[in-house]
């Protein structure tokens with residue numbers, strides 16, 4: 001194996017895994033961090049990416065719309081959860097592997113930001129496959145989330161995909177992203193941490 005191939009296999013240097021409930025601001029914060037670090041070095045891995053890709057293909061939907069923070073995502077969320085749970089039953093790491101293939105197949109980036117871990121099995125899979133993992137929980141109160149468009153939906157907000165990490169305790173950072181909080185201190189902290197890896 002060539003030196004370059006070995007170096008590639010050693011990437012990423014760090015994996016920042018984010019979790020949090022709907023509309024807590026995962027995309028907002030991970031997008032901001034990604035912008036600061038730059039796409040030459042850093043990539044966002046969305047575990048929901050391959051699920052949405054499959055859904056867009058089978059239902060003839062626009063993938064971009066499904067990936068963005070709009071109505072279409074909400075309309076299809078429950079069905080996508082149900083479909084993906086079935087796949088996951090047989091293979092816990094399936095969507096983790098598919099998401100890596102989708103966003104950084106060649107392991108060409110130093111920094112991975114996994115924007116949407118939802119289960120203990122997601123974290124366990126990354127822990128068992130990659131070193132230098134940092135775990136971040138984003139929180140926001142219900143009032144703030146409602147202002148951002150969240151409403152409780154049975155079968156979504158009480159499902160494993162939304163609740164499995166509620167009792168997880170091993171976070172490296174817990175970040176409050178409420179209406180009047182300033183998330184820039186945290187964003188700066190991550191950007192500085194990246195410089196140390």
Ligand SMILES: Nc1ncnc2c1ncn2[C@@H]1O[C@H](COP(=O)(O)OP(=O)(O)OP(=O)(O)O)[C@@H](O)[C@H]1O
Nearest residue numbers: 020021022023024025026027028029069148177183
């Ligand atoms: N700190 C913030 N300041 C201003 N707007 C924010 C902040 N955090 C989140 N938002 C806004 O709130 C809305 C929901 O945030 P976002 O899409 O990041 O949530 P999410 O956790 O990724 O939600 P989902 O789980 O549904 O994908 C977006 O319109 C986003 O721009």
